Amino acid sequence: MSPSKVKLLAHASILIEVDGKKILTDPWFFGTAFNDGWELLPKPDLEAIKCDINDVDIIWISHEHPDHLHFPTLKWIAGFLKKDVEIYLQENNSNKIFKALKKLGYKSFISMPHLNKIDITPNVKLACYAHRHLDSSLAVFVKSNFWLLNINDTELNEHDTEIIRKKFGTPTVLYNQFSIAGSNGVEADLKLDSTSILDKMRQHHESLNAKITIPFASFVRFSRCDNIFINNYSNTVFDAKNLFQESGLQLVFQSIGGDYLEWQDTNEYPFNCTKIDEDGQKFFASEVIDEKDTYNYTIVSTEEVKKEIEQRTCDWKKVTNPLVWKLIKLDPVFFRIIDWGNEVWKVDFAKNTFTRASATKKFDISIASQPLWHAFKTPFGIQTLGVSGRYKFAERFDNVPKKWKKIRILSSLYNAEIYLSISGLFSRQIVAWIWKRRHGLIYQILQQLRRFQGAQ
Incomplete structure (x- = not known):
């Protein structure tokens, strides 16, 4: 050879x-x-x-x-x-x-x-x-x-x-x-x-x-x-x-x-x-790092952001068992949107609404409108947001809040076409896939659960 x-x-x-x-x-x-x-x-x-x-x-x-x-x-x-x-x-x-x-x-x-x-x-x-x-x-x-x-x-x-x-x-x-x-x-x-x-x-x-x-x-x-x-x-x-x-x-x-x-x-x-x-x-x-940011930023309208958030929430709910959806209990998330004059907006997943909050309301996440829009526009958008790092939690959070962890998990499973329903979790295809992955999978799941328990 x-x-x-x-x-x-x-x-x-x-x-x-x-x-x-x-x-x-x-x-x-x-x-x-x-x-x-x-x-x-x-x-x-x-x-x-x-x-x-x-x-x-x-x-x-x-x-x-x-x-x-x-x-x-x-x-x-x-x-x-x-x-x-x-x-x-x-x-x-x-x-x-x-x-x-x-x-x-x-x-x-x-x-x-x-x-x-x-x-x-x-x-x-x-x-x-x-x-x-x-x-x-x-x-x-x-x-x-x-x-x-x-x-x-x-x-x-x-x-x-x-x-x-x-x-x-x-x-x-x-x-x-x-x-x-x-x-x-x-x-x-x-x-x-x-x-x-x-x-x-x-x-x-x-x-x-x-x-x-x-x-x-x-x-x-x-x-x-x-x-x-x-x-x-x-x-x-x-x-x-x-x-x-x-x-x-x-x-x-x-x-x-x-x-x-x-x-x-x-x-x-x-x-x-x-x-x-x-x-x-x-x-x-000898490597030289180029620190320039040549990106052409766009401000996404409230109507466009609202449309994607409400549609994505609807998609998640549609493939999730109603009882499981209630048990998950996605709490509201408050976003301070930096290119909307730092206005605070509330996503209420239970009511599937995106509305402006009071000026005195504490925010959870600081973000620009385009990354927020993109996070809900695509099936993998929430994970993309995490990997891009184009957001920050409010300083009062020492750890990622559990309500955001839930959203990340739900979004990730949805993107992987693993749905939290009887037909979704127990389909022949999913059961066969889990069985083939059984070597190591249980410890990988436990690894993720430990991370979840570390959230606020």
């Missing part, structure tokens, strides 16, 4: 070349993500990328966040990729992503069952570790070696890593996220979040007994005037390097658009590891 190798193209996009196959992951090469809240940092060389990927065999999509499933990029590359390129995605309870990609011209789709290996050559297998209802990691095996685990955004807990070790063994190299990906709206939590991300990187490396970790999937900047403050809390690759060195672990810098890391033996260190790391240190040390 020729050397197995990996090139970092942008953010969470790597190009894997192994045994004559080329695998591209999570392509996002230009434009913005999360309602214009994120920009790539740095911006990649599109002509160089085009040369690198024009003969790709497989595109793997980890999950549907737009920094991983970026439709403008996928539309662009569809124009010059091979017509028989295959799209690999975790097996899910919905095929909506495959349907959307089919409209862009893609024709071949592979659903990856949780923890099952798929042969792509006689020497190479791929496997997916699905996490909750959204994220997934990619495992690559060369002959009998567990070579690479692309963790990206997957919040693997200790039970997840134990399952991976027992099922697959220990990987040679991890590709892992190194910085925060949004805000829960409580600015005081951001420093803790950034520290937690680095600790999680170290824990993944140690618990999986990897030889090296490559930091990636955080090469972005928060780029709008209402979220740019988050950059002050972002980790750098040097923060990750320092933590790993203090722990006696090996983290390797890989330049964006630089040379490939190459392995002759996928069970050992890459033979050009030192050079790649040195080149990466120079690359990131």
